[in-house]
Amino acid sequence: MDYIYQKNRIYVNNEQGNMIIESTFPKYNEHTVVINHTYVDPSLRGQGVASELMDKTCAYIKEQGLHMVATCPYAVVWLKRHHAYDDILDLEEQTKLSPECQI
Numbered sequence: 001m002d003y004i005y006q007k008n009r010i011y012v013n014n015e016q017g018n019m020i021i022e023s024t025f026p027k028y029n030e031h032t033v034v035i036n037h038t039y040v041d042p043s044l045r046g047q048g049v050a051s052e053l054m055d056k057t058c059a060y061i062k063e064q065g066l067h068m069v070a071t072c073p074y075a076v077v078w079l080k081r082h083h084a085y086d087d088i089l090d091l092e093e094q095t096k097l098s099p100e101c102q103i
Helices: 049-063 073-081 091-097
Strands: 004-006 009-013 019-024 027-029 032-035 037-040 067-070
Touching: 009 049, 019 049, 027 091, 032 049, 037 049, 049 067, 049 073, 067 073, 067 091
Parallel strands: 032 067
Antiparallel strands: 004 009, 009 019, 019 037, 027 032
8 A cells, every 4th residue: 555644644545536544633733743533444454454554653753753642442452562663652631631531
């Protein structure tokens, strides 16, 4: 799949130009983004695509020298299960932003 990287978004379009995979992570503050949305087309679910998307999203955020928090339910669960990016999690801001989404 050809992932398209933008400043606060990663996505994939299908051959017809329709978006089929997406994550968004707008700035929360100067050094932190918030992963607020992930989407995988129903035809791709159950194949590890969402996990791959999260890995690419977190790697991109890390490459940008940023920290992250999450409000997207899938992102919160994924971050609880995958600890490769714990070093860029801002747990203090996570608690302030969304206490119900503890990682």
